[in-house]
Amino acid sequence: MKHTLALILSMILISAALPAQASFMQMLRPQEDDVTISREEYNRLMQYQKLDTLMQLVETYYYEDVDKEEMLDGAAVGLMAGIGDVYSMYFTKKEMEKFNEETDGEYEGIGCQLLADPEDKLITVTRVFKDSPAEKAGIKAGDKIAYVNDVYYSAYEMQEAVNVMRGKPGETVKITVMRDLESVDFHVVREAVNINYVEYEILEDNIGYVIIYDFLGDAYDGFKQALETFEQANVSGMIIDLRNNGGGLLDACVAMADLILPEGVVVSMRDKQGNVVEQKIDNEYYDVPMAVLVNGFSASASEILAGAIRDYDAGILVGEKTFGKGVVQSAMEFPDGSGMKVTTARYYTPDGECIHEVGIEPDVTVELDKDAVTRYGINNLPHDKDAQLQKAIEVLKADQ
Numbered sequence: 001m002k003h004t005l006a007l008i009l010s011m012i013l014i015s016a017a018l019p020a021q022a023s024f025m026q027m028l029r030p031q032e033d034d035v036t037i038s039r040e041e042y043n044r045l046m047q048y049q050k051l052d053t054l055m056q057l058v059e060t061y062y063y064e065d066v067d068k069e070e071m072l073d074g075a076a077v078g079l080m081a082g083i084g085d086v087y088s089m090y091f092t093k094k095e096m097e098k099f100n101e102e103t104d105g106e107y108e109g110i111g112c113q114l115l116a117d118p119e120d121k122l123i124t125v126t127r128v129f130k131d132s133p134a135e136k137a138g139i140k141a142g143d144k145i146a147y148v149n150d151v152y153y154s155a156y157e158m159q160e161a162v163n164v165m166r167g168k169p170g171e172t173v174k175i176t177v178m179r180d181l182e183s184v185d186f187h188v189v190r191e192a193v194n195i196n197y198v199e200y201e202i203l204e205d206n207i208g209y210v211i212i213y214d215f216l217g218d219a220y221d222g223f224k225q226a227l228e229t230f231e232q233a234n235v236s237g238m239i240i241d242l243r244n245n246g247g248g249l250l251d252a253c254v255a256m257a258d259l260i261l262p263e264g265v266v267v268s269m270r271d272k273q274g275n276v277v278e279q280k281i282d283n284e285y286y287d288v289p290m291a292v293l294v295n296g297f298s299a300s301a302s303e304i305l306a307g308a309i310r311d312y313d314a315g316i317l318v319g320e321k322t323f324g325k326g327v328v329q330s331a332m333e334f335p336d337g338s339g340m341k342v343t344t345a346r347y348y349t350p351d352g353e354c355i356h357e358v359g360i361e362p363d364v365t366v367e368l369d370k371d372a373v374t375r376y377g378i379n380n381l382p383h384d385k386d387a388q389l390q391k392a393i394e395v396l397k398a399d400q
Contacts, residue, residue, distance in 0.1 A: 051075060073338070085343050086116040086155045087329050093337035095159055098166060109166035110134045110173065111193040113214065114145070115246040115299060115323070116155035118357075122146065122178070123158050126244040126297040127213055132193055137186040139175065141244055141297070146183070147176035166190070198222025200229065203383070207396055208235040208288075215248030215256070215301040223256050227286050237289040237396035239389065240305075243319060247300025250328060254279045257305055260286055261312055267304045268352075269328050269345040277345075289399050290315030291392035294362055299323035303360055307349035310360065317362040318392045326356030366391045 037045075058066055076090040091099055101107040111132025117124045123145040128135045145161065146152060153161035165173055167190055175186045197219040200210040208230035212219060230238055250267075257266045263283035270276050292306050292315050303322050309315045328347050333339040348354050372385040383389055 076338075076340075080340065080342070081156055083342075086118050086121070086158070087325075087327065088342045089156075089159055089340065091159065091339045091341070095163055096333060096337060096339040098163060099159075099331070099339070099341075107166060107195075108169050108192050109162075109190055110137075110139075110175070110188045111191070112139060113244070113246060114158060114162065115297060116158045117144075118155065120144070121155045123153060123155055123161055124297070125177070126246050129193060129195060133188045133191050134175075134186075137175075137188040139177065139186055139188070140179070143177035143179050143184075145175060146178050147174075149174050150176070196222075198226060200226035202230070202233055202235060203239075203393065205393070205397060206233065206236050207393060208233070208238040209241065209389075210238065211241040212245055212256075212302075214245060215250075215252040219248065220252050220255050224259060227259055230288070231286060235288065236400055237291070239291045239293065239392045239396070240309075240315070241293040241389075242298045242302040242306055243293050243295040243388070244297040245299070245302040246297060246323075247302060247325065250279070250301060250304070253301035253304050254281065257281060257308055258285065260290070261308060261314055264312070265350050266308045267350070268348045270348065271345040289396055291395050292317050293319050293388050293392055294322050294360065295320045295388075296323055296359075299325040303355055304347060304349075307353070307355065307360055310363070311350040311353075316364060316392075316395050317360065318364045318395060319362050319366055319388045321361050321365075322355070322359040324355055324357050324359035326354050326358070364391060364395060 055068070055071065058071070059068075073090075073092050080088055080090040098107065111129040112125050112134040113127035113129070115124045115126045125134075125139060125141055125143045125145065127141055128139055148161045148164045151164070165175070165188075167173070169191050170189065172187050172189050175188055177184050177186070195214070195217060197214050197217050198210065198212055200208065200222075203209050208226070210223065210226040210230075212223060227238075254266050258281035261281060262285060263281060265278045265280050268276055268278045290309065292309055294302070294306050294317055298306065298319075299322065303325065306317055306322065310317055326347055327343045328345045329341045330344045331339060331341045346354050346356055366388045368381070369385065369387055372381060372387075376382065376385060381389075
């Protein structure tokens with residue numbers, strides 16, 4: 001063992017002493033395979049010399065053959081995790097395929113919406129889809145997923161946890177959640193899940209009510225259809241429910257804002273170089289009194305829409321302070337099918353406010369009745385037991 005370690009150390013020391021002498025000799029005897037690069041490119045390559053050295057040592061001394069591609073994927077995961085940002089991550093080819101499935105609205109898994117909470121570093125359930133395996137098993141919004149198949153996953157490893165939760169229909173996955181400081185186990189049978197991103201109805205007093213669960217998939221089409229229905233019914237007001245909506249695609253959010261807000265800037269984004277990009281909309285919109293329901297799990301694109309409605313005085317925000325995710329991620333796919341999601345900018349509301357790690361305070365603060373939530377579950381509250389919805393109805397009726 002001592003001899004082996006000494007050999008490895010001597011190899012590293014010798015290789016570290018070679019570059020200057022080797023460069024001088026190459027200047028004297030140019031080779032056909034020599035490649036000239038800039039000093040900047042050379043310095044950048046030297047930054048990653050440690051990884052190359054590790055790879056060579058593993059190939060030489062590890063007692064079995066290794067999968068180099070798998071090692072490189074692991075290195076990419078670690079590189080992104082080193083940022084310390086729960087929203088930035090690397091996707092293997094399979095993970096990227098699953099990520100794309102989620103944005104399309106169809107996948108095979110347990111049927112719940114998740115959010116990486118940067119405060120407690122835990123994976124938080126923000127919504128359980130109706131008739132999903134997760135709902136049938138008893139998982140609720142607000143549960144903190146700690147273990148999947150007895151393996152711990154932090155918020156930084158949310159995508160890895162998602163990969164385990166998804167899989168072949170009919171197979172069982174064990175989910176361990178923290179609920180009110182207690183650990184609860186669920187055995188969930190995977191199924192094919194179709195995500196409904198928008199639901200709507202017309203309430204008593206002719207008030208339109210639309211729930212936007214996520215800004216993904218067919219959310220825009222569903223929202224547009226809801227507005228057309230409300231307009232035909234000549235509703236007296238509209239309630240937009242963004243509670244437990246963790247965000248989604250910026251383009252979808254801006255397109256939906258364009259349907260209900262006047263001409264102007266919906267959101268602006270500023271990157272590290274100070275470059276500012278503004279997302280603007282036109283002046284054709286459905287003009288009706290609005291109330292918007294928000295809570296602590298309304299995040300990202302939800303806060304963009306809620307913030308724009310507030311800044312344009314187009315509606316009243318009702319509920320609880322929003323999550324406070326004021327940063328934008330860009331997804332990129334590589335030629336080999338792998339990809340990444342990385343935080344590229346902060347976003348600002350039309351009035352120039354950055355709500356990152358701050359959130360948006362509602363105009364009217366209302367908490368849900370805890371006994372009602374315990375009895376019915378946050379996803380299944382009857383309208384007459386939903387204190388926030390009832391307050392929104394009251395606000396709209398008072399405005400008539």
